[in-house]
Amino acid sequence: MRRSPRPGLFSGSSSVHLGRPGNLPAELNRFIGREGELAALARELDDARLVTVVGVGGVGKTRFATHAAARVQDRFCDGVWLVELATVHDPALVDHTVAEALGIADATDRAPRAALAAHLAGRQLLLVLDGCEQFVEECAALARELLRRSPGLRVLAVGRRPLGVAGERRFPLGPMPEPAAITLFEDRAAAVVPGFATRPGTADRATVAELCRRLDGIPLALELAAGRLGALSVGQVLHRLDDRFELLTGGARGELPRHQALRTAIGWSHELCTPGERLLWARLTVFAAHFDLEAAEYICSGPDLPEREVLDVLTGLVAQSVLSREEHPTGVRYRLLDTVRMYGAGWLDSLGDTERMRRRHRDWYMGLATWCELEWFSPRQAEVAARIDVELPNLRAALECGLTQEDAHLGQYLAGTLWFFWVGCGRLTEGRLWLDRALELDTGHDEARLKALWVAGYVSLLQGDTVAALGALQECGDEAERTGSESAGAYALHRMGCLALVSDDMARAEELLRAALARYREIGELNSNVLMSQVELAMAVAFQGDVAGAVDLCQEVREICEDHGERWTLAYALYVLGFAAWTRGEPARARAFLEECLVIDHAFNDLVGTVLAVELLALLTAEGGDPAEAAVLQGAAGRIWRSVGLPLFGSRFFNAPHALCEEAVRGRIGAERYARLVREGAAMEPDAAVARALRGCRARPAAPGVRGAVEPVPAPTQQPAASPSASGGETAG
Numbered sequence: 249m250r251r252s253p254r255p256g257l258f259s260g261s262s263s264v265h266l267g268r269p270g271n272l273p274a275e276l277n278r279f280i281g282r283e284g285e286l287a288a289l290a291r292e293l294d295d296a297r298l299v300t301v302v303g304v305g306g307v308g309k310t311r312f313a314t315h316a317a318a319r320v321q322d323r324f325c326d327g328v329w330l331v332e333l334a335t336v337h338d339p340a341l342v343d344h345t346v347a348e349a350l351g352i353a354d355a356t357d358r359a360p361r362a363a364l365a366a367h368l369a370g371r372q373l374l375l376v377l378d379g380c381e382q383f384v385e386e387c388a389a390l391a392r393e394l395l396r397r398s399p400g401l402r403v404l405a406v407g408r409r410p411l412g413v414a415g416e417r418r419f420p421l422g423p424m425p426e427p428a429a430i431t432l433f434e435d436r437a438a439a440v441v442p443g444f445a446t447r448p449g450t451a452d453r454a455t456v457a458e459l460c461r462r463l464d465g466i467p468l469a470l471e472l473a474a475g476r477l478g479a480l481s482v483g484q485v486l487h488r489l490d491d492r493f494e495l496l497t498g499g500a501r502g503e504l505p506r507h508q509a510l511r512t513a514i515g516w517s518h519e520l521c522t523p524g525e526r527l528l529w530a531r532l533t534v535f536a537a538h539f540d541l542e543a544a545e546y547i548c549s550g551p552d553l554p555e556r557e558v559l560d561v562l563t564g565l566v567a568q569s570v571l572s573r574e575e576h577p578t579g580v581r582y583r584l585l586d587t588v589r590m591y592g593a594g595w596l597d598s599l600g601d602t603e604r605m606r607r608r609h610r611d612w613y614m615g616l617a618t619w620c621e622l623e624w625f626s627p628r629q630a631e632v633a634a635r636i637d638v639e640l641p642n643l644r645a646a647l648e649c650g651l652t653q654e655d656a657h658l659g660q661y662l663a664g665t666l667w668f669f670w671v672g673c674g675r676l677t678e679g680r681l682w683l684d685r686a687l688e689l690d691t692g693h694d695e696a697r698l699k700a701l702w703v704a705g706y707v708s709l710l711q712g713d714t715v716a717a718l719g720a721l722q723e724c725g726d727e728a729e730r731t732g733s734e735s736a737g738a739y740a741l742h743r744m745g746c747l748a749l750v751s752d753d754m755a756r757a758e759e760l761l762r763a764a765l766a767r768y769r770e771i772g773e774l775n776s777n778v779l780m781s782q783v784e785l786a787m788a789v790a791f792q793g794d795v796a797g798a799v800d801l802c803q804e805v806r807e808i809c810e811d812h813g814e815r816w817t818l819a820y821a822l823y824v825l826g827f828a829a830w831t832r833g834e835p836a837r838a839r840a841f842l843e844e845c846l847v848i849d850h851a852f853n854d855l856v857g858t859v860l861a862v863e864l865l866a867l868l869t870a871e872g873g874d875p876a877e878a879a880v881l882q883g884a885a886g887r888i889w890r891s892v893g894l895p896l897f898g899s900r901f902f903n904a905p906h907a908l909c910e911e912a913v914r915g916r917i918g919a920e921r922y923a924r925l926v927r928e929g930a931a932m933e934p935d936a937a938v939a940r941a942l943r944g945c946r947a948r949p950a951a952p953g954v955r956g957a958v959e960p961v962p963a964p965t966q967q968p969a970a971s972p973s974a975s976g977g978e979t980a981g
Contacts, residue, residue, distance in 0.1 A: 269327030271349060272318050272376075278435060279315045281428030289316045289419055293374070293402060296417040297395050300380070300405040303421035304569045304588060305513035306468030310378050312421055313406045317376050326371040326400075333387070334379035342386045346375070361393060368398035380407035381520055381568070388413050408517055409568040420569065423465030423585065430460055432467060436474035437482075444477070452482070459486045464585040469510050472496035492587065493594075514591045517570055524561045527553055529570055529588075530596040534605040537641035538574060538583040543616075547608045578631075578638050606649045613639065613646035614658060617665045624668045625775040627813025633852055636669045647682050657693035660686040664699035668776065670707055672816050674853035676892065679707050687720075698724055698736035702743055709747045710856055711892065717747050738767035742781045745788075752899050754788045761785040779805050779817040786824045791901045795828045802828075819848035819857050826864060835868055842868070843942055850938045858938065859888040860902070865941045867909040875913040877940075879922050882909060883929020884937030891934075 289312075292299045303309045314330060321328040331349040336342060343360035352367050368375075375394075380387040388411040391403050395415075405411055410418045424432060430446075433456060437444040446453040459482060463469040473496060476485050488495045493511035518526060531548040532539075544562060549555035562582065565571040571582045584592065596602050616639065620632045636643070643666070650659025663679075663686040670679025683704040691697065701724035709717035721744050728737035745760030761781050768778045782805050790798035802821040809818035826841030842861050849857035862885040870878035885906070900907075914922045932940065 268321060270321060270324075270329055272314055272321070272328055272330055275315070275318075277439070279311065280432045280435060281424055282312060285312070285421065286316050286319065289313075290320050292417050292419055293320065293404065296415060297401070298391055298403045298405065298411070298413055298415055299417045299419050300407065300410045301419045301421050302408060302410055302567075302569050304466070304585060305408065305517045306466045306510060306587075307421050307423060307569075308467035309406050309421050311467070313376060313378065313404055317374060317404060321374070324372050324374045324402075326373040328374040328376065330376045330378060332378050333383060336379075336383070339383045339386045342383050343390060346377075346390065350375075361390065364390075365394060365397045368394060368401050370400065371398070372400040373398075374402050374404060376404045376406065378406040380405050380411060381409055384409060384411060387411055408520060420572075422572065424460075424467060424470075425465065426457060426460055429463075429465040429467075429470060430456055433460055433470045433474055436471050437477050440474060440477045455482050455486060459489075462486065462489050462586065463492075464587050466510075466585070466587060468513055469496055469587060472510055492590065510587065511591070514588060517568060517588075518591065518595075520568060521570070522561075522564065524553060524557070525564050525568070525570075526595065528558065528561045529565060529584075529592045530599060531601070531605055532565075532571070532582075532584060533589045533593040533596055534602075534609045534645075535584070535642055536645035538576070538581040538638075539642065540579060540581050543612055543642075544582070546612050547605065576638055578635050581638075606645075607653065609642070610646040610649040610653075610658065610662075613643050614650070614662050614665075617643065617662055621665050621668060624672070624816075625812060625814055629813065629815050630851065633669070633673050636666070637673065651682075651685055651689065655691075656686075656689045657691035657696040660689065660691055660693070660696040660700045664696065664703045667703040667706065668816075670703070671710065672776075672852055672854055674855045674891075676707050676711055676855075680704070680711065683707060694727065694731045695733065695736070698728055698731070698733055699739075701727070702736060702739040705740070705743045706746070709743065709750060712750075714747060714751060717743070721747065734767065734771050735773065738764055738771060738773065739777065741767060742777065745781070746784050749784055749788055750899050750902065752901055754792050754901070757788040758785060758792070761788060774808075776814055776817045779808060779814065780820065783817060783820045783824060786821070790824060790828060790831075795831055798824055799828050815848050816852055816854065819845045819852075819854070819861075822848075823857065823860055823864070826861075830864065830868065835871060839865065839868055846938060846941060850934075855888055855892045855934075858934070859885050859892065862888065862937065862941045863909075864905045867905040870909050870913050870916075875916040876921070876925055878909055879913050879917065879925035880929040880932075881937070881941055882906065882913070883926035884932045884934075884940065885929075886926065887930045887932070888934055888937065 289299065289301070301309050301313045317328045317330070329350055331346045333342065333345060336345050343364065347360045347364055347367075350364070350367060352363055356363070358366075377387055377391070384407070387405065387407075391405065391411060392413050394401055395403060395413075410416055423429070430453070434445055446456055459473060460470060463473060469492070473485050476495065480488075485495070493514075496510040518529070521529065528544075528548055531553075532544060534547065535543070541559065541562065545555045545558045549558055553561065562571065566573050566582070570588055571584060574581050574583055593602075596605065617636075620636055623629070623632050626632075643662075647659055647662055650656065650662050653659075663682040666679065666682075669675055670683075683700055686700045687697070687704060701720050705717045705720035705724060708714075708720060721740050724736055725740035725744070728734075728740055741760055742764035745757050745764055748754075748757035748760055761784055764781050765778070765785065768774070768781070782801055786798040786801035786805075789801070802824045805821040806818060806825075809815070809821065822841045822845035826838045826845060829835075829838035829841060842865050846858060846861040846865070849861060862881055866878045866881035866885065869881060910922075917925075929937065
C-alpha cells in the first residue's frame with residue numbers, strides 16, 4: 249500500500265482531493281473536535297484491515313468516519329469510496345449498492361460480489377461502509393470475502409454494532425467531551441443566531457455547558473438544540489429538555505430521516521434490538537447512574553427474562569452501543585447515556601412496569617446497604633467505602649423511592665443503615681438531609697424509626713447541632729424503653745455520652761459511655777460503633793487527667809481492630825494515643841500515631857477525624873520549631889472544619905491544641921504574618937492540606953511558651969529532644 253511520508257497520517261486535507269479517485273462528499277460545515285480519536289482511528293487503519301466505528305445513535309459516527317477517511321486518503325492510490333447503506337431496504341441489494349458506489353458497470357452474468365472482487369483485486373483502496381447495522385450479516389460476509397481476495401483493500405465500517413469478522417478492530421465512538429461539545433454547539437448556534445458566542449466564566453457559558461451535559465455531548469442533539477435558537481433562548485431550551493424528544497426535531501433538509509430528530513435517531517437503535525434487548529433496555533432505565541452486572545441480573549430479570557439470560561442480552565446492548573462498559577476501581581460497570589435512558593424509560597412507562605421496577609431497585613440497594621453495614625466491621629472496610637461511594641446515585645434513588653412509597657419504613661431503615669457512610673466517609677450534610685426527611689414520616693415501624701433517630705442524633709452532634717442531637721437521642725431512648733428495644737437503647741445511651749463529650753461534660757460522658765459499653769456487652773454487640781464508644785470513653789478520661797487509663801482503653805481497641813481488620817475506629821484510637829504521647833512529651837511518638845491516623849481518616853474522607861489530626865499535628869509542628877508551617881496547617885484545618893459544621897464543637901477540650909498553637913505562633917511570628925499564613929492554608933484543597941501535614945517537619949527545640957496542657961490534663965514530664973539538624977529558625981510556610 250502506498251503511504252504518505254511520516255509524520256503524517258493526518259498530513260492531508262479534510263476536503264476531497266481534486267483528481268484523486270474516490271467519492272467522498274465535501275463537508276458543508278466545520279468539523280469540530282475529536283483530534284485524538286481521529287489520530288487513534290488512523291493508527292487502527294495502519295494495523296488492521298477492517299475497522300468498525302460503533303456508537304449510539306446521533307454520536308456522529310458517519311461524519312467522523314468520512315472526515316477521518318478524507319484525512320488519510322493520500323495513503324490510498326486508488327482512492328477512498330463511501331457506500332451509504334442507510335437508504336437500502338433489501339439485503340439482497342447490499343452488493344449492488346457497493347458496486348454502484350464504486351462505479352462498476354458489469355454487463356456479464358457474474359454475481360455482483362464476484363465483479364467486486366475482480367475489480368478490487370489489484371487496487372490500493374479504502375472502502376467506507378456506512379450504515380451496516382441493518383444488514384450486519386450481509387455486510388460481514390461481503391467484507392470477509394473482499395478482504396480475503398483483495399490484499400490492498402481496507403474497510404472502514406460504520407454502524408451501531410460490530411460485524412463480528414475475524415481480524416476486526418472495534419472502534420467505539422463516545423459522546424464529545426464538554427469543551428468540544430460547547431464549541432460545536434456555539435458554532436452551529438452562530439449559523440442560526442449570527443454572532444452567537446459566550447465567554448468563559450460567564451453565566452451564559454455555564455448555561456451552554458449545562459445544556460451540553462444534559463444532552464450527553466451527542467452531536468446530533470447539540471445541533472438540533474442549536475437549531476431551536478431561532479425561537480428560544482439557550483435557557484429555554486435547557487428548561488424544556490425533560491421533553492427532549494419532542495423538542496429536538498427539525499434537522500437540515502436533505503438529511504437522512506434518522507438525522508432529523510433525536511427520537512428517530514435513538515428509535516432506530518431500538519428497532520434494531522431483539523425483543524429481549526428492548527425489554528432489558530427499558531428495565532435498565534431504573535438505574536440512576538452506572539451499575540454492575542449483579543444488580544442488573546437481580547433487578548431486571550423475571551419470567552420473561554430469566555436471570556441466566558441477562559448477561560447475554562446485556563452483552564448485545566453493549567455491542568449495539570446502547571450501553572457503555574466502564575472500568576471502575578470496584579469492577580466493570582455499565583451506563584446508559586441520559587438520552588438513551590429517557591427513551592427506554594418511555595417504553596417502561598408504556599409497559600406499566602415503572603413502579604414495580606423502582607421497588608425492585610430499592611430492594612436491591614437496601615440489601616447492598618445492609619451487607620455493607622455488616623462488612624464495615626471487617627478487613628473489607630475500604631472496599632465497602634469505595635462501593636458505597638460509587639453506588640451513591642443509585643442509593644439516592646432507592647432512598648427517594650423508599651421515602652415516597654407506602655412502605656416508607658424501608659426508606660427510614662435505609663437512611664439509618666447508611667450511618668457508616670454519612671459519618672465515616674464525610675457525608676454528614678447529605679446524611680442529615682435524608683435522615684430529617686425519614687423522621688418526618690410516621691410509618692408505624694418502631695425499629696426503622698429508632699435506628700434513624702440514633703443515627704440522626706449522631707450526625708447532628710458531629711455537625712455541632714446539639715439541640716437537634718439531644719432531641720433525637722432523647723426520643724430514641726424513650727421509645728426504645730417503651731418498645732423494649734435493647735439495641736436502640738444502647739445506641740441512644742452511647743450517643744448521649746458522645747454528646748456530653750463534645751459538650752465538655754466529661755464526668756457525665758464517662759458515666760454514660762461506661763453504661764453504654766455495659767449494655768453492648770449484655771446484648772453481645774461488637775462492631776465499629778461499640779469500639780468507638782470505648783475510644784470516646786478514653787477521650788473523656790484523658791481530658792479528666794487519666795492519660796494512662798485512656799491509653800489502656802485505646803490499646804485494647806487497637807488490638808480488636810487489628811484482629812477484625814477494622815481501620816476507621818482504629819484511626820480515632822490512634823488519635824487518642826497521639827494525644828497521650830503529646831501530653832507525655834513524646835513528640836516523635838505522637839507524630840507517628842497522628843500521621844497513621846490521618847492517612848486512614850483521609851482515605852475514608854472522614855472529615856472530623858482528619859481535622860482533629862491536622863490540628864494536633866499543627867501544634868506538634870509549632871513545638872518542633874516551625875511556627876509558620878503550623879499557622880498554614882491551622883488555616884487548612886479551619887477550612888475543613890467549615891465542611892463539617894460548628895468548628896471544634898465549641899469544646900475547650902477539643903479546642904485546646906488549636907488554642908495553644910494559635911497563642912504560641914502569634915507570639916512567635918506576629919499577628920499580621922499569622923493571619924496571612926492562616927489565609928494561605930485556608931486556600932488549600934483538603935488533599936493538599938493532608939499532604940502538607942504528613943510532610944511534617946523534623947523535631948526542633950520547643951520554643952518557650954509553646955508547650956502547654958489542658959487542665960486538668962497533667963503537664964508533660966519532659967521536653968521534646970532537639971534534632972541534631974535543627975536550626976531553630978522559622979520557615980516561610
